[in-house]
Amino acid sequence: MNRREFIKNSALFCAGTALVPGYPLSAYAAQGPLVVMAEGKSAASLVRETVKALGGMEAFVKPGETVVVKPNIGWDRTPEQAANTHPEVVTEVIRLCLAAGAAKVKVFDRTCNEPRRCYVTSGIGPAVEAIGDPRVELSHIDDRRYRVVDIPGGVFLTRQPFYEDALTADKFINLPVAKHHGASLLTLGMKNIMGVAGGNRAGFHRNLPDALTDINLAIRSHLTIIDATRILLANGPQGGRLEDVKIANTLVAGTDIVAADSVAVSLFGKTPLDIPFLVTAGKRGLGVNDLEKIRVMRLKAGG
Numbered sequence: 160m161n162r163r164e165f166i167k168n169s170a171l172f173c174a175g176t177a178l179v180p181g182y183p184l185s186a187y188a189a190q191g192p193l194v195v196m197a198e199g200k201s202a203a204s205l206v207r208e209t210v211k212a213l214g215g216m217e218a219f220v221k222p223g224e225t226v227v228v229k230p231n232i233g234w235d236r237t238p239e240q241a242a243n244t245h246p247e248v249v250t251e252v253i254r255l256c257l258a259a260g261a262a263k264v265k266v267f268d269r270t271c272n273e274p275r276r277c278y279v280t281s282g283i284g285p286a287v288e289a290i291g292d293p294r295v296e297l298s299h300i301d302d303r304r305y306r307v308v309d310i311p312g313g314v315f316l317t318r319q320p321f322y323e324d325a326l327t328a329d330k331f332i333n334l335p336v337a338k339h340h341g342a343s344l345l346t347l348g349m350k351n352i353m354g355v356a357g358g359n360r361a362g363f364h365r366n367l368p369d370a371l372t373d374i375n376l377a378i379r380s381h382l383t384i385i386d387a388t389r390i391l392l393a394n395g396p397q398g399g400r401l402e403d404v405k406i407a408n409t410l411v412a413g414t415d416i417v418a419a420d421s422v423a424v425s426l427f428g429k430t431p432l433d434i435p436f437l438v439t440a441g442k443r444g445l446g447v448n449d450l451e452k453i454r455v456m457r458l459k460a461g462g
Contacts, residue, residue: 191452192415194422198408199460202247202388205410208460209384210255213412219382222260224329228252230386231336231351232268232283234397235276241391241404243277244336246286248386248410252332253287253295265296265324268354271397274299305357310377314443315369320357325378333380333416337407337423338391338398343367344434345427346396347420348383349375368439375416375445383419385411387426417446418453 195212199205210216220226230244238245249266256264266287270277278284278299287297305320313319325331335351342364343350349371353360356374363370387409391398398404407426413419417440421431431437431448441448 194413206251216255220259235272243281246282316373325355339395
């Protein structure tokens, strides 16, 4: 079955769930990495249906585990400006982790603008605090809590400091926002890992494709959910102009971060070969960037 046939056969559109009951995830994944691309107007429903299509949060989070949920909170921008992950996406993922039995869910980011403003203006801080569960820990980065580690297979970066919580969590769930970026063309799952890297991140831009591949070798995302409920088409990563924002009402998710990013670039009219860091990641074996080898399940989420 080629990619076009697979997409046609797996485009199970309906008002509610778009899965075939009892159809095993392995039937998709055995043919290549599975990426779910879901559309719908409710962010919470989008998260639920997307995660369900990947086997449910119980497939990723086990009772008693510590989970890092890593959104993009980097900018002093409102949700409408599309520079950060949508707070409703973040909170629904947290709720699913708690329902799966997580003992602790940690939420943080190394921001570019002033941290307190970013957490508040993005809406993520107040939304996470409103969950009101003692198992949820929203925190700012503590510069004393970075640890330098070796990166096996690193090319540009062979030793790099990373945030301790990202290194020690049982599970790492990556929640980037999909947007334009002046240096990397786009920022998606792979680039969101910069938010747990310490040191001088500006130096990454001397060889960004290899640097992004290297940090993703060190910090492996167990699940990547790309927030494209609204996407920033220009003037990223910070944005600010509402005319640069497009409402896409979409999530893209998978366990292969390269495959998820490679599918998400289509929202910007691009292919993986247009994005240097995806070309490098594929060549170096971080994940799959060949669309012919990626199984895309398209869903319509109700709610």
